[in-house]
Amino acid sequence: MACAKARCSGCRKWFTPDRRTATRQTMCKRTCGALRRRTQAKARRDADLEGYREAELERQRACRRRRREAAGRAPEAPAQAVSRAELVVQVRAIALVIVANVDRAAGLSRAELRREVARIVKEVVHDLGRACA
Numbered sequence: 001m002a003c004a005k006a007r008c009s010g011c012r013k014w015f016t017p018d019r020r021t022a023t024r025q026t027m028c029k030r031t032c033g034a035l036r037r038r039t040q041a042k043a044r045r046d047a048d049l050e051g052y053r054e055a056e057l058e059r060q061r062a063c064r065r066r067r068r069e070a071a072g073r074a075p076e077a078p079a080q081a082v083s084r085a086e087l088v089v090q091v092r093a094i095a096l097v098i099v100a101n102v103d104r105a106a107g108l109s110r111a112e113l114r115r116e117v118a119r120i121v122k123e124v125v126h127d128l129g130r131a132c133a
């Protein structure tokens, strides 16, 4: 006896389920299931974007660590390791601060500008000293 037709829960087309999985099969073909899993994964990511990004960052680090170890290279220093994504974000933030400061500095006299630059350099050197310590 032929299996009864079923309606795909993805594309809504009628299909004949495989007779081995007739009672459980709800999708017509693999691509429909893959599409549904992709849609569900996107919804999960959108629901918790920050959590997803942190988990992805950690997953990427673990993957790179495994690859390095498999290649027999020395492990990267785990403390304060900056990823490329974090670096791009930091560069953007620094660029915004620089642009804002240039706009402000354009209105200063030369003497005020010199004092302001000296103050910023001292602050940066102090921060660098703390970061390297």
Ligand SMILES: [Zn+2]
Pocket (backbone or CB within 6 Å): 008, 009, 010, 011, 012, 013, 027, 028, 029, 032
């Ligand atoms: Zn389908």
